[in-house]
Amino acid sequence: MKFLNKLADLTPLQDEVFNMQQEVNQAINKFGKESVYNGTIGTLFDEDGNFVTLKSVYEIYDNLLDSQKAKYAALIEGNPTYLDAIKKWILNEVDFKLANKAIATIGGTGAISLSVSTCLDKGDTLIIPSLSWNNYKLIASRHGLELKNYQLFDNDNFNLNSFKEVCKEVLVKNKKVAVIINDPLHNPTGYSMSLEEWKEVINIINDLSKLGEIILINDIAYIDYTKKPLKSREYLTLFNNLNENALLVIAFSCSKTLTAYGLRLGAALIANQNQKLIDDLYLELTKHARSTWSNVPFGAMELFTKVTSSDYLENYLKEKQTFIDLLEKRGHTFKKECKNYLIPLYPHTGGFFITIKVSNEKKELIHQKLKENNIFLLKVNDGIRVGLCGLNIKKCKELPTLINKVLQENNLKFE
Amino acid sequence: MKFLNKLADLTPLQDEVFNMQQEVNQAINKFGKESVYNGTIGTLFDEDGNFVTLKSVYEIYDNLLDSQKAKYAALIEGNPTYLDAIKKWILNEVDFKLANKAIATIGGTGAISLSVSTCLDKGDTLIIPSLSWNNYKLIASRHGLELKNYQLFDNDNFNLNSFKEVCKEVLVKNKKVAVIINDPLHNPTGYSMSLEEWKEVINIINDLSKLGEIILINDIAYIDYTKKPLKSREYLTLFNNLNENALLVIAFSCSKTLTAYGLRLGAALIANQNQKLIDDLYLELTKHARSTWSNVPFGAMELFTKVTSSDYLENYLKEKQTFIDLLEKRGHTFKKECKNYLIPLYPHTGGFFITIKVSNEKKELIHQKLKENNIFLLKVNDGIRVGLCGLNIKKCKELPTLINKVLQENNLKFE
Incomplete structure (x- = not known):
């Protein structure tokens, strides 16, 4: 064409x-x-x-200085204060032990597309749940990726067996796979996995990681609407057990958290046992961000930082x-x-x-x-x-x- | 790695x-x-x-409703009122005859990266001026593109000969090329091409387009700081003469125009003799936008629309x-x-x-x-x-x- x-x-x-x-x-x-x-x-x-x-959000936004709305981000990666605030917000009281870094993105979509663009080649496979946000499919096709589904449910539980089998099949063939888990408050069902299910998922990933590299993208766009947002982060401690052949990408969005869909702010938190891997990946993510959208809205970053600071929280x-x-x-x-x-x-x-x-x-x-x-x-x-x-x-x-x-x-x- | x-x-x-x-x-x-x-x-x-x-910009932004800042864009392509305003703003009094459509992007960077992502394959070539904004190079490398330079100047004039030779060399080899002209007020020199130079560029492109497809990306990030911004748009009429084998992409940024660098708003205006080509391309651009950043800031679009409306202009x-x-x-x-x-x-x-x-x-x-x-x-x-x-x-x-x-x-x- x-x-x-x-x-x-x-x-x-x-x-x-x-x-x-x-x-x-x-x-x-x-x-x-x-x-x-x-x-x-x-x-x-x-x-x-x-x-x-x-x-409680827009009172702060409306009182930012004009210069805070007008300026370019302090860094391509995001304003340092925002990156600190985001890590604190996502991990909160979790005793998180993996080496990790956060990068600012254009919304939650940006967090997912940025990691896919940086980690996967044309012909690689992205695995998504059988029930999912429509845009995952488009992200896969626009990157020339193969798309596979795991069955999300086995009766009313997370389908561990399907998750395992589909990941295994791809790993045996390709030695590399990326898989999305949209949890808690999965879109479109509103399902949240139990701690037991997450434990099993991590066991499966560790087991399969002997076959190749696994990139686990955990889309947490709705995490702040769980009944107890703090308690809902408990499962993040389980990631401490992920072995080095598994990369964790937590895709966060301010859209729902702040009712700020149109400010287009999100973040990707990458984590692994190995600090050097994280540093290398972070550099490549940063370059990809620079070449795609250059930097993210300054005012929105200042907003998030302030809203989640002790004075306003x-x-x-x-x-x-x-x-x-x-x-x-x-x-x-x-x-x-x-x-x-x-x-x-x-x-x-x-x-x-x-x-x-x-x-x-x-x-x-x-x-x-x-x-x-x-x-x-x-x-x-x-x-x-x-x-x-x-x-x-x-x-x-x-x-x-x-x-x-x-x-x-x-x-x-x-x- | x-x-x-x-x-x-x-x-x-x-x-x-x-x-x-x-x-x-x-x-x-x-x-x-x-x-x-x-x-x-x-x-x-x-x-x-x-x-x-x-x-005159921030008085309007600060008085937008919170809901105008909070909402998702009305469409992935951008709010229709914004797209109308952008076309009117870029083309202004120009009697522009090519079939054309505008899509909202994340800044001017987004306009360029979106068109490159949609038009070029890995291994294709992007031609840029020998003196240029650094990010063009990164955009090329992050898309796996070959990068070539044309010499920007021949003494104190645009180097028509180098432009022609470099484009020709790539077209003979690949049958397809994308080339960036950053004008008026080229970054980093502040040079603006004469009407005569633009006429010659278009003659060259039409001539070379017999060899293959040419995508001309005209980066106009600084157009609104020319001495007479209206007069500086005159060269756009010359694009009416581009033949069907040449696609025009005008990459616009609100960053400088509105002193709104941090609001991350821009647009790509695509134009060609053939409406069907434009419609097809527009669909693919829209899908790529959806899969990359989903949509662009609502409030910034409303701002631009209002600032450039007759009441405030x-x-x-x-x-x-x-x-x-x-x-x-x-x-x-x-x-x-x-x-x-x-x-x-x-x-x-x-x-x-x-x-x-x-x-x-x-x-x-x-x-x-x-x-x-x-x-x-x-x-x-x-x-x-x-x-x-x-x-x-x-x-x-x-x-x-x-x-x-x-x-x-x-x-x-x-x-």
């Missing part, structure tokens, strides 16, 4: 969240806000349907907790009603999303029929995602009844 | 602007601001040494013009003094920078000796860049005398 490189395939951008917004808006204009159930979005709305911007945590509690109520309400109608759900522990189990054969039709009834949800692999973050408690209560009605009227089943 | 892909070479990041800041700060702490000549930086400072943030242009005039005075002052000491300069028409002609053999030593005398400048190929943007008129007047003194004392010559 003229002017395009070999990665070009001209397949349309499958980005339902962004694309469906137009359909939703049309429905709202026609039928009114109250009659439209918009479960497509991935940002937080309050009970009155207002987009949430945490006051308590106020922020308190405000954020009200929304964690709210999301819990929404999830609880939705799940309770689903039980009444035997609507099958994937395991869910909290957070922005929950996912209905729907076979891929039935998915298109059900999704379409729901849309015709002003219920806008997101198709995922073997499921339909419900964005609790965008639906108030009233709608969370009504939605299962309405979904059930649509299925009954159209003589449809989920499986 | 463990965990790293084949692009890794562990060469240190050659980023003098960011790296030298520390040395400058040490000197300022030791000798005081007045005694230190910091000509390394690439951002605008006023006569009192204060970092410039245009009031005049106020902004007026304020910016005072700094264009100031830079002209600084350049004039510096050049006049250089003449007295026969300090050889590359041709310069205005803007943030000016460059002293220094042979690569002499460069290291001269640069070192200047540093020892608290004169911090930036090494470039066959030259040393002076950042007029960071030096007040007084220092612009004093600097040539001091440089001359250092050379005399050390018995050094520029060539």
Whole structure:
């Protein structure tokens, strides 16, 4: 194809969240806000349907000096104060023993794409969960990577066996693999792995690392909406046991943590037993950042540093907790009603999303029929995602009844 | 190398602007601001040494709603209002006839890296001017590209012959080439090509395009600091004559235009005779953006749209013009003094920078000796860049005398 490189395939951008917004808006204009159930979005709305911007965050941002918004980052890697704050924030009270460094990125997407760009060659394999954020697939294809899935669930537990088998298969063939675990509060299900499951994952990785290099990308975009964000970091201590042939990349995003999706700030924390490996990798990550986006927003870095500093932290945590509690109520309400109608759900522990189990054969039709009834949800692999973050408690209560009605009227089943 | 892909070479990041800041700060702490000549930086400072943030810009930014800063972009491509504003801003009164589309990017770096990532394969060649922004080289190496230079100058004119020969050589071999022209107000010299030179460049490209595909990347990061920003866009009409085998990418940055370096906003405007080609390319650019940084800062896009709207434009242009005039005075002052000491300069028409002609053999030593005398400048190929943007008129007047003194004392010559 003229002017395009070999990665070009001209397949349309499958980005339902962004694309469906137009359909939703049309429905709202026609039928009114109250009659439209918009479960497509991935940002937080309050009970009155207002987009949430945490006051404890934006009071600080609005009071930064203009020069703090205007300046280039102090370093390509990020402002040193931000990098300190990020490490403290992610690791918190965890007794983390691996050699590690953090680099500022453009959002959580940037943390993942930067590590993939720096570690993987065309033809390498990226393994992702069978249910996952759509963009992982695009990241793989835009890097010319092979894509493989591990089955996320074995009944209602993390599928350790599938994780092991798929990683092993690739390692035997390629001697190198990158694998993404999106936990806690997995998107789209809201599942969080148990400490036991994480222990087993690390055992598997250590065992398999005799076969080759394993890059474990732990996407923690939703970690700060776990019921107890501090306790939810406990599993990070388990990484101390990772052996030298396994590289850990923790991909962090400020988007949800600060309700600052549009400020485009994130970080990648890389960790390994070997300091020299980390130093080398860090240099290459830095060069790749410089050649891709040059540096990240100064003001957003200052914001994060300040919000998480001792003067402001308590106020922020308190405000954020009200929304964690709210999301819990929404999830609880939705799940309770689903039980009444035997609507099958994937395991869910909290957070922005929950996912209905729907076979891929039935998915298109059900999704379409729901849309015709002003219920806008997101198709995922073997499921339909419900964005609790965008639906108030009233709608969370009504939605299962309405979904059930649509299925009954159209003589449809989920499986 | 463990965990790293084949692009890794562990060469240190050659980023003098960011790296030298520390040395400058040490000197300022030791000798005081007045005694230190910091000509390394690439951002605008006023006569009192204060970092410039245009009031007409930040008054608007500070009054955006929090939700406008917090939201994800309306589309991966950018907010539609921003894309309209950008096209209007770049093309202005130009009667531009090529099919074209604009995509929002993370800064000007993002505009260049995005187009390179989408158009070029590993092993393809990127041609850049012999004197250029350092980051072009890193962009090439991080994409596994061959790098070639055209000689920028033939005496004090754009070197049409070298441009032609280098492009031709690559096209004969590869049937495809990308070439960067950083104009107007080329970094590091401050040179702007004449209309006649641009006419010839386009003739050359059309002529060579019979040999293969040519991607012309026109980096216009400094266009809004030309003496007459509107008039400086006249050359864009000449692109109407580009034939279908030539793709135009205009890489725009808001960094200097808005004194908003840290907001990380830019755009790539792609143009060609063929609408279908543009549509296909646009899709691939969009997918690459989604997989790299997902989307760009909402607030910054709203800011640009508002600043350049009819209600605010005049106020902004007026304020910016005072700094264009100031830079002209600084350049004039510096050049006049250089003449007295026969300090050889590359041709310069205005803007943030000016460059002293220094042979690569002499460069290291001269640069070192200047540093020892608290004169911090930036090494470039066959030259040393002076950042007029960071030096007040007084220092612009004093600097040539001091440089001359250092050379005399050390018995050094520029060539």
